[in-house]
Amino acid sequence: xxxxxxxxxxxxxxxxxxxxxxxxxxxxxxxxxxxxxxxxxxxxxxxxxxxxxxxxxxxxxxxxxxxxxxxxxxxxxxxxxxxxxxxxxxxxxxxxxxxxxxxxxxxxxxxxxxxxxxxxxxxxxxxxxxxxxxxxxxxxxxxxxxxxxxxxxxxxxxxxxxxxxxxxxxxxxxxxxxxxxxxxxxxxxxxxxxxxxxxxxxxxxxxxxxxxxxxxxxxxxxxxxxxxxxxxxxxxxxxxxxxxxxxxxxxxxxxxxxxxxxxxxxxxxxxxxxxxxxxxxxxxxxxxxxxxxxxxxxxxxxxxxxxxxxxxxxxxxxxxxxxxxxxxxxxxxxxxxxxxxxxxxxxxxxxxxxxxxxxxxx
Amino acid sequence: xxxxxxxxxxxxxxxxxxxxxxxxxxxxxxxxxxxxxxxxxxxxxxxxxxxxxxxxxxxxxxxxxxxxxxxxxxxxxxxxxxxxxxxxxxxxxxxxxxxxxxxxxxxxxxxxxxxxxxxxxxxxxxxxxxxxxxxxxxxxxxxxxxxxxxxxxxxxxxxxxxxxxxxxxxxxxxxxxxxxxxxxxxxxxxxxxxxxxxxxxxxxxxxxxxxxxxxxxxxxxxxxxxxxxxxxxxxxxxxxxxxxxxxxxxxxxxxxxxxxxxxxxxxxxxxxxxxxxxxxxxxxxxxxxxxxxxxxxxxxxxxxxxxxxxxxxxxxxxxxxxxxxxxxxxxxxxxxxxxxxxxxxxxxxxxxxxxxxxxxxxxxxxxxxxxxxxxxxxxxxxxxxxxxxxxxxxxxxxxxxxxxxxxxxxxxxxxxxxxxxxxxxxxxxxxxxxxxxxxxxxxxxxxxxxxxxxxxxxxxxxxxxxxxxxxxxxxxxxxxxxxxxxxxxxxxxxxxxxxxxxxx
Numbered sequence: 001x002x003x004x005x006x007x008x009x010x011x012x013x014x015x016x017x018x019x020x021x022x023x024x025x026x027x028x029x030x031x032x033x034x035x036x037x038x039x040x041x042x043x044x045x046x047x048x049x050x051x052x053x054x055x056x057x058x059x060x061x062x063x064x065x066x067x068x069x070x071x072x073x074x075x076x077x078x079x080x081x082x083x084x085x086x087x088x089x090x091x092x093x094x095x096x097x098x099x100x101x102x103x104x105x106x107x108x109x110x111x112x113x114x115x116x117x118x119x120x121x122x123x124x125x126x127x128x129x130x131x132x133x134x135x136x137x138x139x140x141x142x143x144x145x146x147x148x149x150x151x152x153x154x155x156x157x158x159x160x161x162x163x164x165x166x167x168x169x170x171x172x173x174x175x176x177x178x179x180x181x182x183x184x185x186x187x188x189x190x191x192x193x194x195x196x197x198x199x200x201x202x203x204x205x206x207x208x209x210x211x212x213x214x215x216x217x218x219x220x221x222x223x224x225x226x227x228x229x230x231x232x233x234x235x236x237x238x239x240x241x242x243x244x245x246x247x248x249x250x251x252x253x254x255x256x257x258x259x260x261x262x263x264x265x266x267x268x269x270x271x272x273x274x275x276x277x278x279x280x281x282x283x284x285x286x287x288x289x290x291x292x293x294x295x296x297x298x299x300x301x302x303x304x305x306x307x308x309x310x311x312x313x314x315x316x317x318x319x320x321x322x323x324x325x326x327x328x329x330x331x332x333x334x335x336x337x338x339x340x341x342x343x344x345x346x347x348x349x350x351x352x353x354x355x356x357x358x359x360x361x362x
Numbered sequence: 363x364x365x366x367x368x369x370x371x372x373x374x375x376x377x378x379x380x381x382x383x384x385x386x387x388x389x390x391x392x393x394x395x396x397x398x399x400x401x402x403x404x405x406x407x408x409x410x411x412x413x414x415x416x417x418x419x420x421x422x423x424x425x426x427x428x429x430x431x432x433x434x435x436x437x438x439x440x441x442x443x444x445x446x447x448x449x450x451x452x453x454x455x456x457x458x459x460x461x462x463x464x465x466x467x468x469x470x471x472x473x474x475x476x477x478x479x480x481x482x483x484x485x486x487x488x489x490x491x492x493x494x495x496x497x498x499x500x501x502x503x504x505x506x507x508x509x510x511x512x513x514x515x516x517x518x519x520x521x522x523x524x525x526x527x528x529x530x531x532x533x534x535x536x537x538x539x540x541x542x543x544x545x546x547x548x549x550x551x552x553x554x555x556x557x558x559x560x561x562x563x564x565x566x567x568x569x570x571x572x573x574x575x576x577x578x579x580x581x582x583x584x585x586x587x588x589x590x591x592x593x594x595x596x597x598x599x600x601x602x603x604x605x606x607x608x609x610x611x612x613x614x615x616x617x618x619x620x621x622x623x624x625x626x627x628x629x630x631x632x633x634x635x636x637x638x639x640x641x642x643x644x645x646x647x648x649x650x651x652x653x654x655x656x657x658x659x660x661x662x663x664x665x666x667x668x669x670x671x672x673x674x675x676x677x678x679x680x681x682x683x684x685x686x687x688x689x690x691x692x693x694x695x696x697x698x699x700x701x702x703x704x705x706x707x708x709x710x711x712x713x714x715x716x717x718x719x720x721x722x723x724x725x726x727x728x729x730x731x732x733x734x735x736x737x738x739x740x741x742x743x744x745x746x747x748x749x750x751x752x753x754x755x756x757x758x759x760x761x762x763x764x765x766x767x768x769x770x771x772x773x774x775x776x777x778x779x780x781x782x783x784x785x786x787x788x789x790x791x792x793x794x795x796x797x798x799x800x801x802x803x804x805x806x807x808x809x810x811x812x813x814x815x816x817x818x819x820x821x822x823x824x825x826x827x828x829x830x831x832x833x834x835x836x837x838x839x840x841x842x843x844x845x846x847x848x849x850x851x852x853x854x855x856x857x858x859x860x861x862x863x864x865x866x
Contacts, residue, residue, distance in 0.1 A: 009835055115690070115805060126802065130809045134816045144819045144833040145812075269687070269694040269804055276808040284816075 010213040012143030013204070015150045017221035018228075019282045020197045025232040026252035026275055027105050028329055029194065031245070032336070033233070036187045039242035040178030042233035047188035049226040052195040055347040056222065059198070060215055062347070062354055063205050071202040072296045078353045087346070088297055094339055095200060095290045099283065101332050103127060104318035106279050108325055113253045114272060120324075124315045127283070132311035134284030135291065136304045139207055142285050149277055156274040157228070160252075161235050163259040168238025178242070193339035194229070198222070199346070200289045249325055287311065389475045395427055395492040401475060402431060417442075421463075421491070423453035432487035438504035441466065442487055446500060460491065460498055468501040483558065505529065505634075510536070513615050516780055521657035525615045530562055530634045536617040537564065541624060545569075551582050553596065557589035561596065562632040564620075569627045571859035577824055578629050578642055593636035602822065607790060609783030610823035612644035619653040627860030643824035643858065647832075647842050649784035650674070655845060664844045671843055673778030677788050680772040681718050682799035682807050684765070688714045690803030706762040715800035717761050721769040722796065724751045726789070729773070830857040837863060 008016075034041035059071075066074050076084040107124040115123060134142060177184050198218065208214040236251040239258060248254050252275070256268040264270075291310055295303025321327035392398050399416065406414040417430045430446060445465045453463050461469055472478045478488045478497045485503025510532065513525035526533045534548055545567040550560050561582055565575060581600045590596050597611045598604065614620055615638040620630045623641045631640040641648065650670065655663045687694060688703065695703065710717060728747040735743050752770075755761045772792065779785050791814070798806035821828035831838040836856030840846060854860040 006834070011835060012833065110805060115803070118802070122802075123805070126805070126809050130812050133813055137816050137820045140834065141816055141820045144827070144829065145815050147833045148819070148829060149815070263696055264694070265696065266693045269691045273804050273808040273811075276805065277812055280809070280812040 006140050007207050007209045008140055008143040008204075009209055010217045012140075012147045013201075013208050013214065013217040014221045014224070015146035016143055016204075016281075016285050017198070017201055017217070018150065018224060019146050019278055020201070020285050021195065021221075021225045022228045023275075023278050023282045024194065025229050026250075026278075027102070027109065028249055028332070030233050030236060030251050031249050032329070032333060033187075033191060034236075034242065034246050034251075036179075037184055038178040038246065039172065039174075039237050040176065040184050041242075041245075042173075042230050042237060043177070043184055044188040044191050045194060045226055045229035045233065047185060048192040048194055049222070049229075051189060051192050051344070052198070052222075055344055056195070056198055056218065058347040058351040059202055060218060062350055063202060064211050064215065065354070065359060067211065068206050070204070070206045071199070072293065075350070078350050078357070085297065088293065090342075091199070092290065092293045092297060094335060094342070095286075095293065098332075098335055098339075099286050099290060100314050100317045101328050101335065102286070103131075103283055103314055104321065104324050104328050105332070106283075107318065108328065109250050109253060110276075112325065113250060113257075114268075121315070121319060124318060127280070128311040128315050130280050131283040131287050132307045134280065135287040136307045138304070139204065139288060142281065142288060146281050146285070149281070153274045153278050156271055157232070160256050160259065160271050161231060163261060164235040164239050164255050167259055168235060169241075170238060172237050172241045173234065190337065190340055192344055193336045195222070195225075196339045196343040199343055200286075200293075203289055203293060249329070391473055391475060391478070391490070391495055391497050393493050393495055395429060395490055398475070398490050398497075399429055399431075402479070405479065417447065419447065419450060421450050421453055423455045423458065424491075425456075427492040429490050430487050431482060431490070432502070433482060433485070436485040436505050437487060437502045441502040441504075446487065446489065446502075460489070464489075464498070464500060466500050466502065470499045471496045472499050473497075480558070507532075515782065516614065516616050516619070516652060518652070518654040518657065521654055522616075522618050524617055526617060526620075526632075526637050526639060528635050528637050530560070530632050530636075533617065533632050533639065534562065534564070537621055537624070537630070540617060540621040541566075546624070549579075551579070553582055553585050554587050554589045557591070559590050559633065564624060564630040564632065566624055566627070569625070569854070569860045569862055570629060571627065571861065574629065574643070574824060574858060578631075590633075591635055593631065593633045593638060593640050596631070596633065597640055602824075606821065607787055608646075608818060608821055608828070609649060609781075609787065610644055610821065610828070612641040612648045612781075613638055613783065614641060615639075616653055622653070622656075623648075626854045627858045643826040645823065645826060645830055645857070646818065646828050649781045650779070650843075651841070652780050656848070660845075660847050667844055670778050673775035674788060676775040677772050677779070678792050678795060679807070680768050680775075681722060681792060682795035683804075684768045685714045685718055685796060686799040686803035686807060689800070703762075703764055706764055709759040710762050711759070713800075714765075715796065717765050718769065718796060721751070721755075721761055721765050722773075722793070724755075725769055725773045826857045831855060 030041065033044045037044055062074060063071070066077070069077070072088060075087055078084070079087055103124070107120055107127060110123050110127075111118060111120045134145065201218070205214055208217065232252070236245050236255060239255055240248065240251070245251055253268065256271045257266070259267065261267050287307060287310070291303050291307055294306070294310075295301070300306065321331070389401065402408075403416075408414060408416070413433050413435045415432060415434050419428055419430070420426075421428050428450065430442065432442065449463045449465055470481075472481065472488070473496050478499060481499040482488050485501075485505060486499045487502050489498040489500060491498075507529045508527055510524050510527055512523050516525075524536060526536065538546065543566065547565055547567050549563040551563065552558050553561050563578065563582070578600075585599055587599070590599060593613070597613065601609075601611050603610065612623075617639075620639045620641060624630055629642045631642065651667075655667055657663075658666065688707075692700060707714075712720070728743075728751065732740065732743060732747070752766050756763050756766060776785060776789055776792075779788060794810055795807055798810040802809065819827070819829055819833070827834055830836050831840065832842050837853055838855040838857070839851035839853050841851065841855075845851070852865055854863050854865060856863060
């Protein structure tokens with residue numbers, strides 16, 4: 001199999017992007033934002049989104065200039081063999097570390113919110129088993145699966161949001177800027193790593209049908225994600241108020257526990273499968289991109305064969321932290337702080353160097 | 363050294379045997395009539411083989427001895443009598459070619475014994491004449507079979523009610539009746555070495571993609587088997603993934619359905635002895651659709667589609683949802699219902715999984731047995747099955763009443779998916795989900811569902827992705843879960859790469 005043979009269309013690309021980044025609103029990222037921004041947490045995705053436009057724009061500009069090259073080749077080209085390798089290795093390491101932490105978070109969500117008695121290792125192994133299988137099938141399959149289930153998942157998310165907003169209180173949103181305008185701006189800037197995954201998505205550039213599709217897809221996905229993130233966070237504040245939302249680790253799951261639909265008072269199990277499908281696809285895509293990068297770095301042509309091995313490794317690494325709910329939360333914040341400047345400055349450096357080399361034509 | 367010789371031995375022998383066989387068959391027709399007759403008598407084990415007949419006669423006008431050879435059970439006696447024997451015996455003319463004596467529409471000259479034998483085997487009569495280096499093969503074939511009847515598996519309320527039967531020529535005629543176009547091509551190829559089974563490949567020349575056609579031809583030509591009696595067996599020879607749970611070859615007994623696929627650029631295979639046709643390639647949707655969806659008006663057709671997709675999900679998921687809700691997610695049931703379920707399950711000594719599995723297996727057994735029972739006692743079995751397994755099992759506290767409802771619902775819904783292969787797929791899938799639900803509840807079910815989805819999407823039937831045109835997207839009329847108004851179905855499905863994509 002190796003690299004994908006057929007290219008994916010714009011729909012599939014948008015779906016993959018939505019799953020990789022959009023699902024963040026349903027894990028512990030919101031609580032990370034609420035922690036520092038209190039009730040203004042929902043503004044963070046918007047402000048950091050506006051900031052993220054610059055690196056995204058530069059990346060698109062660079063990618064369009066080097067037709068048919070993925071981000072990996074471009075980085076090698078711009079930075080040279082040695083430095084390029086270091087940059088890519090650093091990107092891979094952050095990506096890998098992030099997958100470990102994120103899968104650990106999702107396992108923690110499942111085992112603390114839904115399957116309290118089931119051993120975490122079984123839940124984790126099942127999660128990674130499915131993801132590794134999906135990733136091993138290849139990019140086209142991940143794209144197709146994403147697109148075929150996306151409408152249903154989006155509907156289920158919006159249904160839960162409508163119910164939440166219906167039961168929420170608009171007054172909880174005020175004062176709009178929570179701890180103060182300056183704080184909001186400062187903290188939001190630090191959270192730009194929310195959109196870090198776009199950097200990884202650029203590695204799929206040569207596998208999307210056309211440059212135009214990729215450009216259009218990236219912007220559509222970006223705005224959809226931005227809207228999804230802020231609306232869901234608004235609804236969390238409206239339902240819980242900022243004091244309690246700051247205490248919650250997984251606000252989405254608390255939300256679907258609190259809302260009811262007619263005679264059904266506990267409907268979290270209705271939303272749970274949709275969220276699960278989204279998570280499976282999300283990590284399949286993460287794993288695929290990460291292992292593809294690894295394969296490129298170490299010249300492994302059929303990189304799909306090392307996926308099961310990496311999936312197993314991830315399970316054991318992810319199980320290491322003793323009290324995942326807190327340890328992983330802190331570790332994730334740390335990785336975020338490291339990734340934010342990387343995501344912001346790497347495209348700028350790349351663009352400058354490319355300009356310097358005279359590769360960019362207007 | 364000795365080992366090598368031993369290993370070589372059987373190989374050389376078979377090679378030798380093949381050569382001998384070919385030599386014997388490729389023998390030319392001998393001018394000496396008696397020699398030809400002797401050869402054929404040996405080949406057909408003449409006196410022992412009771413339906414192989416030889417009629418020797420003297421053609422008076424030509425002053426020559428002749429013999430007619432045929433297999434009586436697959437030929438038309440009357441034709442041979444009136445149109446071959448009588449004209450030959452009554453002939454007075456001296457310089458008249460045989461073609462002008464025999465009054466049957468199709469006569470061919472055959473120069474080798476092998477060719478002649480092939481024709482005799484397929485119902486022709488062979489005429490050998492003293493002193494001639496050729497045999498005349500006269501078409502008098504008459505195979506017994508049944509007439510055109512109603513379709514049994516793909517019944518419709520509105521629409522044509524003809525179905526294919528076991529004669530390939532009848533089936534081709536049913537198709538030609540619906541598709542009166544010179545571009546409809548019917549190729550035939552022999553696919554088995556010993557029984558010489560013929561497969562007819564049907565396609566429309568100026569629509570069907572050359573690549574797809576080449577793919578099908580190649581698969582048919584590379585078969586190396588002694589006999590493939592019918593299409594159900596051929597299907598298993600040419601499909602890609604033999605162990606897969608999902609079918610990748612569509613099987614239909616309705617000529618109208620086969621024609622509508624032909625018109626879209628698909629390829630249809632026909633064979634003698636098969637009251638059906640094979641449509642290549644197949645997608646998930648072709649198993650999900652029926653021909654009636656298009657015969658019914660837009661709203662009605664889509665209503666049945668809606669019901670069917672609903673039935674599909676009920677079949678796959680009800681039992682497993684019941685198990686996972688009862689064992690893992692009790693909180694989601696409203697309290698009153700929960701109490702009712704608890705009360706009904708109070709006396710049942712088994713966990714929910716065992717209970718459901720018991721009933722599911724029982725249902726499958728009734729279904730399988732119901733198919734095999736001789737028809738006079740069929741209804742009795744049905745009543746006994748329903749009564750004993752439903753009523754009595756509940757009264758004996760082996761299962762709770764709610765499980766009977768759940769299993770009956772999923773069992774009945776499974777019939778809404780008409781295609782036999784897809785029907786099996788969802789019935790087997792159901793058990794997978796039941797097991798997953800018993801281990802991990804909704805989590806397990808979702809995991810299996812996602813795995814299944816990944817698998818299904820990676821499937822291909824003759825190069826066509828299984829879920830297209832849903833994903834990956836192709837230009838098409840968008841006939842997936844729902845269909846459009848006929849006037850808006852303006853494209854042929856792009857995934858079969860038709861030469862002409864617009865329907866006018």
